[in-house]
Every structure is written in structure tokens, then in C-alpha cells.
Amino acid sequence: MAPTATATATAAEEQQHPRKALGLAAHDASGHLSPIHISRRNTGDDDVAIKVLYCGICHSDLHTIKNEWRNAIYPVVPGHEIAGVVTEVGRNVTGFAAGDRVGVGCMVNTCRTCESCEGGAENYCSRIVFTYNSHDRDGTVTRGGYSDLVVADARFVVRFPDALPLDVGAPLLCAGATVYAPMRRHGLGQPGTHVGVVGLGGLGHVAVKFARAFGAAKVTVISTSPGKREEALERLGADAFVLSTDDAEMKAAAGTMHGIVSTACTTAAVHPYLALLRPHGKMVLLGVPDKPMQVSAFVLIGGGKSLTGSSMASIKETQEMLDFAAEHGLNADVEVIGAGEVNAAMERLAKGDVRYRFVIDVGNTFSSLASAL
């Protein structure tokens, strides 16, 4: 369904954030996105103002607008795969200048003083401010990249390498960073390793590409979708494909993998996959199901296996990932859509019908939303 207009920013927000911007917001758990006038703060001394050109649609956007995590602060303007061009910088900002191609990912502030922040792992700061649906330091609710303008502290802005186009690079700001950081941290994809990737979606397809680029000996996709077998093997460069609903295929792959990254957002995608690990293998959970999962201790104890999780990536890791991607010609497979197609795209994403990331062409299509307000 095409967006229809519904609401505007609150008076309090307009006072604190005098700058006008155009966005797409969900107002309730139907998740329907409609045009909205939002306000942004003036460019502070440490800030960068960015004209948004592209924004990827992450499954977390869908979880949030439908309130599947029970934490939506409506109206929600989603979007944390934001790629654009700097229009203005604050007077303390030395790392960026007007015209630079930049990105903003999942977070826009952290406390900067805790152990995680001081240790370069600010993505684990307990006072993290997420790019949208989060309380900012000034008390306003953060709004994401389904909008034509963002203003962000320069510490949370990354630089797009020249060789990385903005449309196919935008999804790397969340999907890419989220798979890159734990794969590096746990050595998944190092030469000689066999890596499993559960769920061939936005995160999963870039995990396959990173594993290949790292030099993995073998990359296996574990999927619920038989229709993805051919392209996983022939186009994305996976070495093997296991249909998780096929007991014989799962049995044949048992005990073979050094590590697995699980990107599926279902609790079913945890327990059976631990059997695929070799002794001392590690499984990293990235997908976020809405229900708690059950894991038998036997399956971990038996092989000395580890089950862990990972959240996004630090800014340093995100920049390193973008640079690595550019160097290796790695980017996301995208379907670029206009502002008027976002609700239909959300419906398709919910059904798994996307190859492999929708990216909104904000730069060319958001001006059309103004007439609906």
C-alpha cells in the first residue's frame, strides 16, 4: 500500500530541533508507514548534517515498526543503514567536510566513559543511543534514515570509500558491520575454516561474501528456502547449501563446521544447528526472535561448543569493514525502491521475498512525499 499522511512532530521536539525534515513514520503496530514532518537539531559544534541519499531496510526496522520487541516509541521513523552526503559540519569537526560521502549505522551516541566505550566496544555501552526509537541525550526520541536529513555527532559517522557506491554500500552499515565484527572476533572465515551461515537474507548474504573474502576454506548456507540453493551456490559463491528442513542434509553436515553465524529471527534456528558444529565450534546469534529459546546443555557440553551473541559493531570496526569491502569489491545485493513502495517492500520482507536488501532511494523520491502532507 502506498503511504498516506498522518501526523507531525510534537511541539516539544520542534522547539529543541528547529530544522524541518521529511520522513516516513509508523504510528502503531500495523507498521504502516506514512509521510511525516519531523524536526532535526541545528548542526552542533561536534555534528555533521547529512543529506540522506539511500537507506537500507533492515529486518530490525520491521520488528520495530510492528512492535515485535514491545519497545516501539511511536511515531517510529526507522532506518539505520543511512548513506548520504555531508552538507554542513560543526566547528569542532575536523574529519569531515561538506560534500563527503558518509554513512550512519545503528547508533548515534554512547556514554564515552564506561569500560566498553573506553575499550573501543561502544556498541556494548549500556547507555547507547540507537539511531531511531531511542531516547537521545536531550530527551527527544531519535528518528532514523527514512528521512531526507539527519544530524549526527561526527564520532558516529563513517566515511564511504571512493570505490563503494552508496546504494549497494548502505546495507553494509548495519548488515555488513553486524556480520563482519563477530566473524573477525571469533576467527570465522579465516583460511582453513568451515563457516555456516544460517538464513540467507540481508545479513546472511553479506556474511557469505565476507566469509569468502576472508579466505574461508568452505562456506555453507543453511536455509529454510529451497529456492535459494542455486543462487547461493552459483551467484553468491557459497560452497554448499543445506536445506534445514531436510533431515538427511542436516545429518550429512553434522559436526563439520568451525563456526556458524545465525541471522534467522526464529527460535527454531538455534538448537538443531548446534549439531552442525565440530567440537569446540562456536555459534554466534545475530537474529533476534521475539521469544526466549531453549537449548539443551548436552548439545553444548558434548562437544565443548560455545553459543554466543553479537550486537552490531563499533565505529572502528564499521569503518574497517567499509574499507575492507571497498578493497575486495564487496557490496550488498539490493532492490532499490522509491518512497511510495516502502509499505509493499515491508510486506515482501516479512515473507522473505527480497534478494537481498531493499534500499530506499531517499535522494530522488522523498520530495514526492511532501505533496501528501
Ligand SMILES: NC(=O)C1=CN([C@@H]2O[C@H](COP(=O)(O)OP(=O)(O)OC[C@H]3O[C@@H](n4cnc5c(N)ncnc54)[C@H](OP(=O)(O)O)[C@@H]3O)[C@@H](O)[C@H]2O)C=CC1
Ligand atoms: N545482532 C544485531 O546486531 C543485529 C540483529 N539483526 C537481526 O538479525 C535478523 C536478520 O535480519 P535481516 O538479515 O535484516 O533479515 P532478513 O529478513 O533479510 O533475513 C532473515 C532470513 O532468516 C531466514 N529465516 C528463517 N526463518 C525465518 C522466520 N521465521 N522469519 C524470518 N526469517 C527467517 C530467512 O532466510 P532463509 O530463507 O535462507 O531461511 C530470511 O531471509 C533480524 O532478527 C534482525 O533484527 C539485524 C541487525 C543487527
Ligand SMILES: O=C/C=C/c1ccc(O)c(O)c1
Ligand atoms: O538492527 C540492529 C539491531 C540490533 C540489536 C537489536 C536488539 C538488541 O538487543 C541489540 O543489542 C541490537
